[in-house]
Amino acid sequence: MLEDIAPVARSVRKVKMLEAGVETSPTHLPINSHISFRPFVEYLKQKLTGDFDTRSRIYEHLIERFGEQPELLKPVSDSEVLDKNRELLDLLGTTLFPVVSEQEKNIFTLALPYHFSVFNYSPPFGKLFLDENEKQFMLPVDTSEDQVRQVQCSLIYDHVLEKFYGMKLNEGTDLVYPVIDKTTGMKRFYKLRYDRRFIDLKLKGELPLIRDCGVCLNTFRILDLEKQLEKMPLNLFEAEGFGVWIAEDVTTQESIEAIKKLLLRQEGCDTTIINELKTSIHALVGLNEVQVGLTPFVKINDRFVIHEACTRHGLMSKEWKMADEESQAAFEMSLGFLSQHPEPVPLSILDEQMTEMAPFLKNLWKEGMRSYISCPILNNDGLLGILELASPIPNQLDQEVLRRLEPAMPLLSLALLKNRDSFNDKIEKLIKEKFTALQPSVEWKFAEAAWEYMHDTAPAGNVVFDYVYPLYGAVDIRNSSIERSNAIQKDLAEQLNLVDLTLNQLQSKIQLPLLEELTFRNQIFRQSLERGLLAEDEVRIKDFLENEVGQVFGHLQKSNMQTGNVVDDYFTKVQDPDGYLYRYRNEYETSMNAINEAVLEALEKEEKVTQQSYPHYFEKYKTDGVEYTIYIGQSIAPAMPFDLLFLRNIRIWQLSSMAEIARVTHRLLPSLKVPLQTTQLILVHGQQISISFRKDERRFDVEGSYNVRYEVMKKRLDKAFVRGTTERLTQPGMIALVYSNPREAQEYQEYISFLQSKKLLMPGLEFLELEELQGVSGLKALRVKVNQGD
Structure with missing residues (x-):
């Protein structure tokens, strides 16, 4: 058993040699390669410990079985020899990738040394990397012939340098495949790595001096491949044995890398890249039916606001409109929900009963969504936004899906933080343009001051313009103070009338001497207001309404069931900035x-x-x-x-x-x-x-x-x-x-x-x-x- 190769089991099938697909077939390199199982047998012999344990018995059994088939210990040129020994090759695969492992995760094939010709592959490998008729080994679609050639040469020279020069080549030899999963319809990524321990490499001529070749002895990289091939031609070597291509699902890593590259590519995170982030999240989840929403939240004066450029990227928020009262109510309700549930919430079953508890999800339910996940995205400053998943399939979104999202959450937090910074920069820019702009006519002066400050590292001096002509103009609203005072007087009169009406209603329900006293003082203020409104009168009336009437009514609202509705009506009118109590001021x-x-x-x-x-x-x-x-x-x-x-x-x-x-x-x-x-x-x-x-x-x-x-x-x-x-x-x-x-x-x-x-x-x-x-x-x-x- 090989401890560091992922395990697999596979069914027996006809063994045949498959070449790489025609469209991406690499140039054949002049290295003499042969399939042979002699290096594998020698490898097993070296692993024998002398102890009569289970592993040693397995090794000895394999050595004996291959010894009974001498044609397999010699270079094999006929694939019929391989097919004739298919059961033994199946045993080989089972030994390398034990049957107890998860078969769908065992993705491997045996291959001709340093060539893209494969045989004896596992069913998952065939499903992912062979054509529909299983006649060709398909290389990544976007991989060029030069790239494949580079990988081949790196694999070979890595072996050569390690065996004959005692140095390890620092080159990447893995291939990353984008593959459409036939079950889910989603794009997934697999990385192919090459195991060469069962390949024996022989020298057929004289080794060149390494300093004359195209390898950098500082970085151990091939800097000039053509020079390397010229000074150390591949026909100097002969390879015997078999290689093993092992595939690993790296969808999570690739999705995370895609998000990282996206964030690095953009200095800010504007809403234009949210769709690309959602695509990467979708790949990370790996469920075709799932819809993804990513909504950045922004603030004005420390208050969350509906910014339609952001909310349109969400699921529950995509139809929200800034000027729509119903949207605003749903927005406030969702913020309240998120503040109460700042942790990820998976709703495995989204039904009508659930929408009664969370009305802002009703539209999703009407659209046919039957499971839902909300993941609030926060940092030390609070809520940055929300990641949402919704599916028409009940129970599809669960804790397992949440687990897949975990690696991306820190990056999404960074993305939404950058988005908020971009938004704040735009607001600041607009403020400067519309209100406190450094206008182009004087901006040059500020640039000079900043430049001097950068060089002198001294406090920036004052910016002064000498010998300028001033022109001043004022468009004033005539009697604005009087008109404002009249408006306040009329509105306060309306509120005092409302207080009088409310006090009468309260006294018909409860007997409280304090209410009579408030009625008396309210009447005095009403009479005073009819004679006009002085500045000190306005202060006294507002203090009476807020600190005396307001406190008494507030106490009755909480403590007395008989008067609750009367006081509720009063506060509803007082707290409505667009109501009739503010008509004249408005x-x-x-x-x-x-x-x-x-x-x-x-x-x-x-x-x-x-x-x-x-x-x-x-x-x-x-x-x-x-x-x-x-x-x-x-x-x-x-x-x-x-x-x-x-x-x-x-x-x-x-x-x-x-x-x-x-x-x-x-x-x-x-x-x-x-x-x-x-x-x-x-x-x-x-x-x-x-x-x-x-x-x-x-x-x-x-x-x-x-x-x-x-x-x-x-x-x-x-x-x-x-x-x-x-x-x-x-x-x-x-x-x-x-x-x-x-x-x-x-x-x-x-x-x-x-x-x-x-x-x-x-x-x-x-x-x-x-x-x-x-x-x-x-x-x-x-x-x-x-x-x-x-």
Whole structure:
């Protein structure tokens, strides 16, 4: 018995010599090879221990049997000699691969030494590696003639170098076969390794010096096969005996390697490679009927969200839609299930009763799936995703299938972690593009700072742009604070009414003096609210609702069966952000957001055009409206000569875009739940300033005490009044331009006249002086009405 060869048993059949398939037949190498069983008998004689044990008796029996057939101890050229001794060869196979082993795992054949010609093979070997008529030995389909030749030469030279030079060749000689399993229809992988211990190699000439050959004496590899064949021709040797090809199922290893290569090939793991991962998992499972789902989970602000690019790769999640309430409910339910069962769960039988316990599996059951496995994939940060298997066959998915998946789980965890990182990178990129971008006009400066930091290994210095012209604009929502306060007042009144109704219902069911006291205080708040809403009133009412009414109702909800339904109804309404208790606030927020989005869209559309004339930095941010600042100057674009005509051009653009924004927001009025109007303000500042990047706020700000006056004006202008009046400077449907230098006013008068000629602005122009602002005096303004097209 050979301890290190996997055991097998086989049935007796006619012994015949089979050559390799024609399509992949290798070039015949000039080595003289003969089948002979003499080396095998000599091998057995060496294994005899002298003890009269069972193994020795088997060896002696085989030696005796082969001794009775002397033609087998000589080179055999006629396959009839082999067939005549088929029973003895069957005994040989049974000895090498004992009958007690699992026959389907015993995949072997005897072969002509160092040639792809086989005989006396096991039934599993014939089923996998021979053609349907069992007339040819089929080599791997994708294996080229050169590859097969390389394997043959490596096998031969490995034997030669070990026997005659005392060195071991460091070459891979295994062949990996992709095979379609006829039972399951799945692709499986088998590795063929060659056992040469029953081959005797003889020298027929003079050995060459190894240093003259094509073998590297440092790595023990054949670096130049043609030189090796020339210096050490194969006709120097003669081989006698038989080789043994032994096949091993390496589907698991190959599937794992495929996943590894996939992850190495991609720096990130985008959803585009999920299908390839699923294919490898399918091969690992080895069941054709099984469907595979692999769903990465992603988070926004530490909250799991439905990302359809991910969920479409799952089984239970493939139809989920982000905007669909039913999908969201199923998503939340499945997350709850996975949090309660973070371990793999095999449902050998998926039936209708099971879907009542886990409704998110109902669609799979309707599709005909009758067994199911969920494998949550986690790391230290929590849930990364889920691997799913589903089959239409009950009891097909069980613990054995889970065992097959185990080697792949760490790699799948890595894949989903990389997928989450890719998703987060995309989100970060979008944030930079849409909100806090390092715009192309200034990105070069940051690249230089990073480059200096890499070389100097010192803290990166501040990024500064000197001598730039600022342009500031603000589109404000008129009376936004008043409108917001009115909306809150109306909603709080509705909630106080609901509290009053709820308290009356509770007092009809239970007698509790505390409820009477709450009713009294609630009435006082209702009366106070009818007179208006002050800031301190809002705080007091919210504290009353949350910390007093909420606590009492919460206690009654848990402790009193009589009042449970009444309190449940109250909390359902209070906790519904889209319900009637939030109607006016929602209408206000929706109206304000509609205005802001329209303003931003108009600004971005127009600004892209003017960016082409001369690069500049454009920064925008939302408040109760939209504010923006533009910086333009030579230091922002050193490679392009700056001229004041570019400043004039962008000033004209700013004025015309403000007029267009006023028209856009005016057209929105009929569609708004709350009829909010906008005011337009431009600050004209003709002096150059310096700006630096504030790392903490990720935006640019003025540099130097002299330039602070500009920032102060920006912050206080929206509350400015016309001197000697109670009239606010900014008015709906008008553009106000604030300046301090008369020369600037003259320049803008020309722009206004031009836009009036285009009917964008109405005729007429106001010249105004402003009340002094804190820390700022001497400001004046121009004000012109926009042609809103009414």
